Structure formats: structure tokens, C-alpha cells
Amino acid sequence: MKKIKISSFPGKDNKNFKNINKIRNKIINKTSATPINNEYIIDRVGKNLYPKIQRLVVKNIVEENKDIKTFYFANADAGTLAIFRPGQYITLLLNIDGKFLSRPHSLSSSPNEAINGVYRISVKRVEGGIASNYMLDNVKIGDIIESLHPSGELYPSSIRDKKHIVALASGIGISPFVSIAKAIHDKTLDKELTIFYSVNYINEFVYAKELKELANKNNNIKVVFVSKEENEDGIENGLITVDLIKSYVTSKFTVFAAGYQDFYDYLKKELTVLNLGDKDFRFESSPTLSKPIVISVPQASVITIAEEKKTTKKSKSKKKEEEEEVEEVTEVTPEAIVLPKIYNIKVFHKEEEYNIPCFENQTILSALEEKNIKARSKCRSGECGYCRSLLLWGNIRVDKDKEHRRSADIKYNYIHPCSSYPTSDITIKIDI
Numbered sequence: 332m333k334k335i336k337i338s339s340f341p342g343k344d345n346k347n348f349k350n351i352n353k354i355r356n357k358i359i360n361k362t363s364a365t366p367i368n369n370e371y372i373i374d375r376v377g378k379n380l381y382p383k384i385q386r387l388v389v390k391n392i393v394e395e396n397k398d399i400k401t402f403y404f405a406n407a408d409a410g411t412l413a414i415f416r417p418g419q420y421i422t423l424l425l426n427i428d429g430k431f432l433s434r435p436h437s438l439s440s441s442p443n444e445a446i447n448g449v450y451r452i453s454v455k456r457v458e459g460g461i462a463s464n465y466m467l468d469n470v471k472i473g474d475i476i477e478s479l480h481p482s483g484e485l486y487p488s489s490i491r492d493k494k495h496i497v498a499l500a501s502g503i504g505i506s507p508f509v510s511i512a513k514a515i516h517d518k519t520l521d522k523e524l525t526i527f528y529s530v531n532y533i534n535e536f537v538y539a540k541e542l543k544e545l546a547n548k549n550n551n552i553k554v555v556f557v558s559k560e561e562n563e564d565g566i567e568n569g570l571i572t573v574d575l576i577k578s579y580v581t582s583k584f585t586v587f588a589a590g591y592q593d594f595y596d597y598l599k600k601e602l603t604v605l606n607l608g609d610k611d612f613r614f615e616s617s618p619t620l621s622k623p624i625v626i627s628v629p630q631a632s633v634i635t636i637a638e639e640k641k642t643t644k645k646s647k648s649k650k651k652e653e654e655e656e657v658e659e660v661t662e663v664t665p666e667a668i669v670l671p672k673i674y675n676i677k678v679f680h681k682e683e684e685y686n687i688p689c690f691e692n693q694t695i696l697s698a699l700e701e702k703n704i705k706a707r708s709k710c711r712s713g714e715c716g717y718c719r720s721l722l723l724w725g726n727i728r729v730d731k732d733k734e735h736r737r738s739a740d741i742k743y744n745y746i747h748p749c750s751s752y753p754t755s756d757i758t759i760k761i762d763i
């Protein structure tokens with residue numbers, strides 16, 4: 332073995348140390364003046380495969396029924412579509428009459444189809460819904476719509492979830508489960524799936540033919556069609572109940588559900604006997620599956636006013652004395668109408684400051700959008716954290732089901748405006 336002269340090290344180091352400036356300058360002088368490219372190739376590849384914003388072109392539109400249309404998209408630019416997990420959604424960024432709105436829509440196409448250049452979503456008309464009505468009435472083939480990359484937690488995981496997924500869908504909530512079924516069929520997902528697909532009337536089923544074909548071809552996929560109002564062979568009549576689930580599924584399972592908030596409220600009660608933990612009962616209610624905010628006037632007040640108006644009309648055809656008598660009765664005091672409280676939100680956004688109104692039963696995000704303040708949003712249900720903002724002053728409330736903030740965020744007053752309601756005047760900063 333070679334002997335190392337320990338004494339030679341300090342001397343050499345000292346010599347180098349004395350020359351360190353000379354050596355450094357020599358290296359600097361030899362270096363090119365062109366700035367080095369500090370973007371890693373892997374980052375560049377990642378951005379191409381998974382761009383933050385994609386421009387989608389509408390390739391086809393299928394009218395499923397008078398209230399539902401299915402849209403097929405391709406990438407409007409060169410390159411592939413961002414890949415996703417079956418069950419995830421994309422968020423469309425819409426500019427409607429100068430108003431900026433974002434809406435998440437579950438993909439009903441499979442990840443494999445995205446690789447081949449196709450995304451598919453279905454949109455249901457929501458009464459009073461600006462975005463859904465715009466999509467159904469205005470968007471045509473060839474239009475280009477921007478979209479955020481796919482996101483969402485309603486995808487089956489091999490570690491977290493049981494082998495068998497029981498999917499409970501109400502109405503257009505079927506979309507993510509079509510994607511999951513397709514992924515199982517093309518063998519990119521190793522799960523068993525039983526879908527319980529519930530609608531009010533049989534003609535409201537979308538993707539029924541496609542789902543039946545998938546179930547016929549693949550033993551790991553079963554579909555149970557359920558109609559609340561109608562009876563027909565091969566279709567269960569009534570609601571999705573625990574008994575119904577047990578009559579089709581005997582193995583252990585994880586429940587995935589998608590639909591309106593009232594569907595979730597119903598399921599939460601109905602499935603109590605199954606003792607499912609949060610991990611085994613996963614629900615998605617995107618705003619496209621939520622009913623729009625109704626600024627409610629208590630029923631009693633409405634009836635009072637309607638009756639009084641009727642009486643006034645009738646009184647006009649009567650004699651003058653009678654009119655005078657009735658007019659006294661019809662006087663409506665402002666107290667008769669109880670509107671929700673309106674709070675002021677002071678908003679700091681980039682260099683700007685705004686003061687906007689927000690009803691107590693309106694999300695802060697919706698109030699921002701109403702005043703055309705371009706606030707970030709993706710899931711719109713409190714889950715993704717994309718809209719995270721700072722509450723500088725005042726109080727808010729969050730429904731228990733929509734509270735997904737980290738405890739540190741709660742402690743330091745970070746809020747998700749998409750799931751927060753003001754309970755006082757507030758001040759927020761949204762561009763953090």
C-alpha cells in the first residue's frame with residue numbers, strides 16, 4: 332500500500348490558498364460571457380408535458396339532451412395534452428362578456444385518450460348558472476378555451492384505496508367514473524369498479540351506452556342504473572341505498588361519490604351504517620355540480636307581498652272608498668323583507684385596492700368574480716388551495732365539509748375564498 336506523506340498536505344494547501352485569487356481570475360477569464368442556462372432539461376420536459384395553462388380547441392360537440400352537451404377538445408397548439416389521473420378535472424378559464432370565470436369539469440375521457448390528443452367533458456345547464464349557460468348556448472366547434480392543467484383528488488390510488496371501488500354518481504357526476512371505467516378497461520388502472528348511477532328520469536342518463544359496453548367487455552366493471560322516478564326492466568327504481576349496494580357488492584370497498592351537495596348530504600346519512608372513515612368515503616362536489624347561490628327571501632315574506640299585490644290589483648276595480656280602505660292595508664314596510672346581510676370586502680390585489688359587497692351566503696370568490704377581479708381558482712370547493720389568500724382583518728366562516736386548510740394556514744389567517752363566507756366586513760390580500 333502506498334504511504335501518504337501527511338506533511339505534504341498543509342504545504343500544498345497553503346500554496347494553493349496563496350494563489351487562490353490568481354486561480355479564480357484565471358477561471359473567470361476563461362469563462363464564456365453568455366449567461367448559463369439555469370433551466371434544467373427535466374423542468375423543460377415537465378413544463379411541456381404538464382403546462383400550467385393549455386389552450387384547447389373545441390373539436391366536436393354532442394347534444395346529449397336539451398340540458399347536457401358533451402365537448403371534445405384537442406390541444407390548440409403544437410404538443411400533447413397534459414396527462415391526468417382517471418377521475419380528475421380540468422378548470423376552464425372563461426371570459427364571458429368581459430367577466431373572468433373559471434369552472435372545473437371532470438374529464439370523462441381516459442388518460443390514454445389524452446395521450447392520443449383528446450379531452451372530453453360534459454356540461455349540464457344549471458338554472459341561473461352563467462358559465463354552464465354560456466358553454467351550452469355560445470361555445471361552438473373551433474372555439475379556443477384556456478384551461479388549467481388537470482387536478483383533483485377523486486382518483487383511485489393503489490396504496491390508499493381498496494381494490495374494489497364503489498362509485499356513486501348523481502346526474503352529470505357520472506363523468507369521473509366513466510374515465511375510471513375506461514382506464515380499468517385499457518388496463519392502465521388495476522381496480523374493480525361498481526358504478527351506481529342515479530338520475531330522476533331515465534332520459535337523463537348520459538354515457539349509458541358506453542358504460543354498458545365497457546361492462547359487457549370487462550368483468551371488473553359493473554354498472555347499476557337507478558331511476559328515482561321511473562320503472563323499467565334493467566333499471567333499479569328509487570334511491571341508492573346501503574341495501575342496494577350490498578345486493579351487488581360483497582367484497583370490501585372504498586366509496587367514491589360525485590354529485591350535488593344534497594346528494595352528499597343524503598349519502599352521508601344513508602352510508603352511516605357502513606362506518607366508513609374519511610379515507611373510504613370520498614366525495615367530489617365541484618361548483619359545476621352545485622346549485623347557484625340563491626339570495627333567499629323568507630317564504631313568509633314572499634307570500635305576504637304576493638297576496639298584498641293581488642289585493643291591490645283587485646281593489647282598483649272597486650269603488651274609490653274601498654280602494655282607500657285597501658290601500659291602507661297594503662302598505663309594505665321594509666321590515667317585511669329580510670334579505671341576507673351584505674358585508675364589505677376590502678381587497679388588495681397586485682397594486683390595486685377595491686371595495687366590493689358580498690352577501691353573507693355568497694362565497695368571497697364569487698363576490699370577487701362578480702366585480703371582475705381576476706382571482707385565482709381551480710377546484711372551487713376549498714380542496715386544492717390554489718385560491719389561497721390572506722385575511723388581514725375581519726372574520727369568515729367555512730362549512731365543515733369544505734374545510735381543507737392546513738392547520739398552520741388557519742392559525743396564520745390564510746383562507747380559501749372559494750369556500751369562505753364573510754361574517755363581518757373583511758380585508759383580504761389575494762395575490763400572495
Ligand code: FES
Nearest residue numbers: 709711713716749
Ligand atoms: S380553488 Fe381550490 S381551494 Fe379554492
